[in-house]
Amino acid sequence: MTTIPAYKSQFIDHCIKANALKFGTFTLKSGRISPYFFNAGLFHRADLIRSISTAFAHTLADRSDLEFDILFGPAYKGVPLATTTVDKLAEINPEKYGSLSYSFNRKEAKTHGEGGSIVGAPLKGKKIFIIDDVITAGTAIRExxxxxxxxxxxxxxxxxxxxxxxxxxxxxxxxESAPRQSAIGQVREQYGIPILAILTLDDVVEFTKGKGTEDDLRRLKEYREMYKAID
Structure with a gap:
């Protein structure tokens, strides 16, 4: 029986059914051999975008101490995540999030009409929360x-x-065996901000204890032990 919140367990279920979360043997860009692989780009169906935006919304709403005016989705993957999660947050708590806005950037600044590189709410003077699928090297998030x-x-x-x-x-x-931070840890330390995640590797391990195979669980634990970051 898993100990993770229901919305996380439901989200993992949806990920597995959509093949967005797979268990097996995968060679990552880093060259590491991973026992699992996550691809948020597969969340293009209505039911799946509803699933991921609901999970994002619960992740943010669970932190009652957070105050923000705008969800910013970096182009391109962050765009649908920002727009749909704003809607879900307003459903969960209309009093707090009913006036929440979204914004995203254009890859190339518009030179006609209203111009500019931002679509949606203006960012000036506002508190911004970035929403995206993953932080791999941290380059895109720094941009x-x-x-x-x-x-x-x-x-x-x-x-x-x-x-x-x-x-x-x-x-x-x-x-390679020396202790180091994760990319998320580096960004968190550099900018001094909270970085939340719907799922962590720990969550996937907990889920697998209840619903996965013994082999998948063993390989996940071994991978975590081998590459766990110091943060």
């Missing part, structure tokens, strides 16, 4: 942070679908 800064917004946090909780790959000359 989004610079956009928010340039527009005069105040970044107050980031929420992602999955935190793999694993240390960054070793650079040339580094020992």
């Amino acid at each position: 989004a942070i610079e956009i928010i800064k340039a527009e005069g917004g105040e970044l107050v946090g980031i929420v992602v679908a999955v935190d793999r909780m694993e240390k960054t790959p070793a650079k040339d000359g580094e020992d």
Whole structure:
């Protein structure tokens, strides 16, 4: 029996049915051999986008201490996540989130009409929460942070679908077994902001204890032990 919240368990179920979360043997971009793989890009059906936006909304709403005016979705994957999660948050708590806005950036600034590089609510003077699928190397999220800064917004946090909780790959000359932070840990430390996730590797392990195979569970635990970040 799992000990994770119901919305997380339901989300993992939906991920598995959509093949967005798979167990097996996968070679990552880093070269590591992972026993699982997550692909949020497969959440393009109505029922699946409803599932992920609901999970995002619960992840944010569970933190009653967080105050923000806008969900910012970096182009392109963050765009549908921001728009649909704003709607779900308003359903969960209309009093708190009924006036919540969304924004996203254009890849190229518009030079005609109203111009600019932002679509949706203006960021200036507003508290901004970034929403995206994952933070891998941290490059894309830092670009989004610079956009928010340039527009005069105040970044107050980031929420992602999955935190793999694993240390960054070793650079040339580094020992792969040496302790290191994760990409999320590096961003959290650099900017001093909370970074939330619908799921962590720990959540996937807990879910697998109740519904997965013994082999999947063993391999997940071994992978976590081998690559766990210090944060």
